[in-house]
């Protein structure tokens with residue numbers, strides 16, 4: 250390895266450390282100020298949260314300091330090795346530095362996914378925009394993109410609910426994505442996705458623009474507080490109730506729809522083999538929706554968010570997929586773009602997701 | 617009452633993947649005269665076919681399912697293509713060791729795939745589904761009911777999704793009054809054993825359920841299902857007519873989904889039911905109430921004071937009639953209520969025996 254490569258390693262390593270360090274310092278400062286306020290414990294829930302975060306950041310600071318010490322040691326070693334012309338020592342220290350760079354990269358990713366709910370599994374929902382068959386087809390392409398993305402990442406994917414379009418595609422679908430940090434990544438996809446192409450459904454071969462909206466709902470695990478659902482607030486009905494039922498009918502169709510009457514929020518499932526299980530899957534979706542609604546309400550109370558729920562759950566236009574007259578996928582939030590729509594539609598989304606996540610981290614910083 | 621002789625059935629290979637929380641060794645109880653059929657998903661994946669041949673079969677099966685369109689739906693409220701396609705997916709789930717091999721992009725068409733029936737059988741079975749309207753559940757030999765997978769075969773009623781709710785009704789009743797978990801329950805006309813097993817699980821280890829059926833096939837299949845869920849200590853399956861095998865038991869609870877369809881309606885039912893399911897499981901006499909009334913009267917004498925019952929009925933009219941009968945004529949019940957199924961049809965009648 251040449252000298253410039255060595256400089257690279259050192260520079261990159263330092264740079265990331267520095268970025269993290271600055272972040273940490275300023276946050277710890279803010280938290281310390283809060284902790285010193287005399288009225289802190291008037292709101293014990295908030296106080297608990299602040300002191301927990303403070304504690305965990307202090308831990309991280311210790312980690313960074315240790316990391317810095319180790320880094321400096323290796324650099325000293327490297328210098329020494331070069332001065333003394335000790336080949337073996339030089340390689341060893343270089344390897345150590347390279348390993349440290351890898352760790353830093355992992356830490357960086359951890360920082361991107363440090364939201365409270367990021368480690369959760371999630372539901373991804375795709376809903377076709379107006380425009381019938383065109384949009385329905387686009388919605389099914391988007392859904393397929395997420396299925397492949399999730400599978401590539403090694404997540405479990407199950408279809409919970411799917412409403413087919415009349416001619417092609419889907420009007421709406423929900424999948425469950427199981428695995429660590431599924432929500433952390435997928436949340437970057439919330440919003441409206443726009444497609445421009447020559448429609449395969451248009452015999453006149455005209456250009457069409459279609460939209461599909463994506464929502465992502467975290468599935469809060471055990472450790473989180475859940476909205477309490479009263480059995481009596483629920484209306485449960487079969488989505489396709491044919492005829493007399495009971496002993497008269499032998500059917501494998503057992504989809505149910507659950508409506509939470511106070512909020513009007515609904516969930517349905519038809520992909521399980523028993524009604525009982527369709528009902529529990531639908532209940533799980535409903536629970537997550539209600540939890541999300543509650544989180545939004547709390548967020549609005551805390552930070553006077555002006556965003557309405559619909560903004561949060563369906564969002565504004567975030568990405569554009571153009572297949573004609575040129576080929577490009579562009580993220581409107583980060584301006585990140587690629588010229589190969591096929592690979593993106595086949596689930597190669599990580600670069601879009603990571604660039605969005607780091608952009609939003611920087612934005613948090615500014616605020 | 618017939619004493620079941622115990623034979624070691626030839627069902628030695630079990631696939632624990634589908635059994636979820638049950639672990640199972642060998643099933644060893646079946647009346648000699650009834651031949652138990654092993655459901656598809658429990659058969660060993662001993663047959664090998666090439667991916668090419670399997671794909672060819674799949675395409676054929678999809679096609680004949682598509683050709684049905686809404687024909688069956690229009691004739692007798694039978695399944696349409698959408699439903700048949702979903703059933704086909706489940707058929708594949710049960711029949712192929714690695715169902716994904718069929719749908720994944722795989723260009724190695726000579727790849728060998730392990731299946732649980734011969735390729736000829738796959739053709740034959742799916743043809744029966746479409747041409748003979750043989751019920752899907754008889755084809756795969758099981759029905760997913762609540763969180764159970766119950767084995768079924770010709771001669772046994774395929775448990776209905778509405779009936780799942782009876783277990784919830786029992787659960788709610790035991791939550792209100794924990795004493796209901798003690799003592800003996802009866803499931804009259806147990807069929808596949810669905811209700812007995814569902815209730816047995818609610819009652820827990822201290823529970824006792826006697827499951828009764830007139831049909832030897834039902835008794836054999838129910839016993840098999842009870843063993844698959846390791847509930848032999850909780851549930852006893854007995855052959856006989858309604859209360860007859862119970863002699864003078866004092867019952868804590870009774871659940872029953874007896875035949876309730878008026879005789880004249882049977883021939884007009886969808887082909888899957890009318891042509892394939894046992895008439896003795898469906899036909900409730902001229903107005904469909906013969907067995908329900910018999911069971912109500914029996915409940916009056918065998919149910920303990922405070923005991924609970926839940927019956928399934930043909931819907932609005934029968935529920936109204938029975939609720940009225942139990943409250944005003946039988947005079948020994950209280951808290952008689954009707955509950956709707958998820959289609960909004962008043963399907964169930966529940967209540968308690970007076971002190």
Ligand SMILES: C[S@@+](CC[C@H](N)C(=O)[O-])C[C@H]1O[C@@H](n2cnc3c(N)ncnc32)[C@H](O)[C@@H]1O
Nearest residue numbers: 773775805806807829830831857858873875897
């Ligand atoms: C509608 S099926 C219900 C089966 C099962 N409980 C279920 O819900 O899936 C009615 C059952 O009652 C049984 N049955 C009919 N007449 C009977 C009788 N006289 N005594 C006991 N069982 C009888 C039938 O064999 C059948 O299994």
